[in-house]
Amino acid sequence: MNATFQSTFHPVSAPDFLPAPQLRQLQMARLSRILQHAYDRVPLFRERLQQRDLTPSSIRHLEDISRLPFTQKSDLRDTYPFGLFAMDIHDVVRLHASSGTTGKPIVVAYSREDIQVWSNAMERCFAAYGMNANDIIQNAYGYGLFTGGLGAHYGGESLGATVIPISGGNTERQLMVMKDFGVTAICCTPSYFVHLCERIQDLNVDLASLPLRTGVFGAEPWSDAMRDRIQEMTGIRAYDIYGLSEIVGPGVACECAQQSGLHVLEDYFYPEIIDPDTEEPLPDGTEGELVLTTLSKFAMPMIRYRTRDITAIIPEPCACGRSLRRIRRISRRSDDMFIxxxxxxxxxxxxxxxxxxxxxxxxxxxxxxxxxxxxxxxxxxxxxxxxxxxxxxxxxxxxxxxxxxxxxxxxxxxxxxxxxxxxxxxxxxxxxxxxxxxxx
Amino acid sequence: MKLQQLSLFLENRPGQLSEACRILAENDINMLTLTLADTQQFGVLRVIVSDVQRARQTLEEAGIMVQIAEVIAVEVPNEPGGLARVLDPLEAHDLDIEYMYAFASRHKGRAVLVFRFRDTDAAVQVLKQLQLTVLREHQLTDLV
CATH class of the missing domain: 3.30.300.30 (ANL, C-terminal domain)
Structure with a gap:
């Protein structure tokens, strides 16, 4: 156990440090279970497997996952609103939605257990940023159909932190709360945070004099250069977070104190990189499209979901000691969607x-x-x-x-x-x- | 009685107005009168020219969005109340004016009002009843 490990360790982070063989074993067990569940409950998935003469038991090793058909955003659209649900609507405790191409949104569902998984994933992200129960979190992600607000909210509460559900917008009120409530961590888009910083300077308030020390920034692409600027300008640590509604929302992958790639919470979300044109799997270290499989989401499992996000899995282990593999910061997409x-x-x-x-x-x-x-x-x-x-x-x-x-x-x-x-x-x-x- | 006015779409950035004017100049087309309506986003140049069809063609060939609108020009004395005396009866007849502009004639003591009515034909009838001097194109040319 090295020094970095000790300094970032939080009890909730334990799964982040599972030895690789144990992690793979856990992933395989969860994969088998979710495949059977999806096969039994989602007609589209069952038909696609039958067309390929596959059953859930055909997948015996993690590498076999590449034999499974992909799930695309168009599948969600074509089966709008509830067609890919694998649980009765009565067992669904939450719906979220994101905009689609034709005005009809993409709808996603969560069971009570799914919400717990998501909360745990977000909590582990916060812990990886060095946050704990003493933090006062200003959650400026939008609350509503967008997954950002409630995702961060539940994660913060799981952590035992104090969550301020301020949602987005109203810069004056954001600054007042930041100053008066002793906020130590903020969740918002990076561009909105820079906007807040500029406004707080106009008010002649020195950010460095405030207790704010952690920024959780996501929901839009940003760069290391922007991170450097934020950190220099404000003295806080600015961390990237990755997620998408179709998989769960924020909390799919997060940085750690090293700020060198995002650890995928692999025990929940299994990552693959494929060539977006040939659809063939690519080895770690090679850039391609990120494909994710939800291993522990039962209301709406996503099997080999094509994210359209371009990245690479970083093959080297991280200095923080986490066994969760990292992906590079996502800077572009393979389709013409923009965020x-x-x-x-x-x-x-x-x-x-x-x-x-x-x-x-x-x-x-x-x-x-x-x-x-x-x-x-x-x-x-x-x-x-x-x-x-x-x-x-x-x-x-x-x-x-x-x-x-x-x-x-x-x-x-x-x-x-x-x-x-x-x-x-x-x-x-x-x-x-x-x-x-x-x-x- | 009705005159044809060209309306040009202009982007709100430098050089747009001068380009349209240059095209007309190069084709030896004279502008009798003009007005420019603008917003933060775009402008509309309204212009009465000496040769409306040729002007339209050359402007469109240069990629400028052009429309022809029917307007009515009325000659009035250039004195206090000249416009008001026309507007009052128009209002009494419920004639909607989309927009108007005016210029002083080169003939001393006379001015020209250019109107775009919502219902041009109804407006012509009313103006005739009022015995106002509605100008034809050659008359307008003479007054400019």
């Missing part, structure tokens, strides 16, 4: 919105920027004869209706900018719909 302020957005949603208002889909481009540390989304739309009128109020009305429809479909506020025909660059082949100027 802004924690919300998944697809270009096709913008098209649907325009179609609803004007009955046509003009050329458009989505421009992501970061202003005053907050992500901004502008949709540039080439003006069409349908939109154009010689009265300003008629054009404004169309522009606002498109803006409103996009907000209805995605849940985020955008600025629609009308540009002249031909102003959006044309490209050969697949249109470049997104211009990301955020420089994360």
């Amino acid at each position: 802004i302020r924690g919300v998944n957005v697809y270009p096709s949603q913008i098209e649907t919105a325009m179609l609803r208002v004007e009955g046509t889909t003009p050329h458009y481009q989505i421009v992501l920027t970061r202003q005053h540390s907050l992500d901004q989304i502008a949709v540039q739309i080439e003006v069409t004869p349908q939109i154009f009128s010689d009265t300003v109020k008629a054009i404004e009305a169309s522009r606002r209706r498109i803006q409103q429809e996009i907000e209805n479909l995605t849940g985020i506020r955008v600025t629609v900018e009308l540009v002249r025909p031909g102003a959006v660059p044309r490209s050969e082949g697949k249109a470049q719909r997104i211009v990301d100027k955020r420089n994360v």
Whole structure:
């Protein structure tokens, strides 16, 4: 047991340090159980296995998992709302939802035990960041259908910490609470935290004089450079957290004191890396698409779920002593979905919105920027004869209706900018719909 | 009686207005009068030109979004109350004005009001009843 191990050890972290053979054994036992459960309860999964002449007992070793069919986001959409549930709705204690491509959300379900697993996963993430029961957590992730708020909330309570369920927004109140309640840890998107820091400087408050020491940042891509900036600017330790609603929400993987990759909570979520084109498994150390299997989630098990997130499993053991394998910080995705302020957005949603208002889909481009540390989304739309009128109020009305429809479909506020025909660059082949100027 | 006015969509950034003007100049098209409506996001240039069809074609070829709108030009004395005396009866007849603009004529003591009505035909009838001087295109050219 080395010094780092001792300094970060919290009783709840014990599973993080299971010797590898024991961890694999546990994973295999849990995999067998969840496969049988999904096979018995989810018609789509059973049919797919039968088509391949497989049964749950065909999977005898962890490596055999690559024989199983993938689950895709489209499967959730096609079976909307409850088609992939593996438990009766009466045994489901919680539903969450995230935005889908067509305005219909993706719905996810939790049993009472699933909530406990999730809470435990989040609690272990907090413990890995060095947090404990003495922490006062300002939870500025959004509460509601989004998994971020309640995920962090339950994890914080499991840890025995004091959780302030302030949710997102209202910067003035956030700063007041941070100052007056003696907050020691904050959960929010990294860009929102930078925004808070800038505002607190305007108020002539020195962050270093406050007890805040830990930041739990996720729900949008950020970089090591941004972490360095946050840590230098504020003196806190800024940690990355990874998760997605389809698997559980936040708490799938977390950094440790080393800040060198994210440990996947492998005893709950089994990671694989595949080549997104050939769909073949790739060895540790090779970059590809992250595929996750929930080993302990029974209301809605996900078997080989394709996350579309691009990363690699880090083959070397971590200096912290955890046996949980690490993935590299996720910086990009293999599809055209983008994440802004924690919300998944697809270009096709913008098209649907325009179609609803004007009955046509003009050329458009989505421009992501970061202003005053907050992500901004502008949709540039080439003006069409349908939109154009010689009265300003008629054009404004169309522009606002498109803006409103996009907000209805995605849940985020955008600025629609009308540009002249031909102003959006044309490209050969697949249109470049997104211009990301955020420089994360 | 009805005049054809060009309405151009302009992005709200430098060079947009000058580009449209340059295209018209290069094609020897004169602007009789114009007005610019703008928002934070975009602008609409409304202009009456010497050759509306040719202007439209050249602007569209340059990729500019153009529409033709029917407007009515009325000549009034350039004196206090000149506009009010026209507006009062229009209001009495419930004629909605989408927008209007005005300019002083080169003939001393006269001014021209350009109206875009919601219902142009109804407006023409009322203006005739009121015995106001509704201008034809060649008359407008003469007044500019």
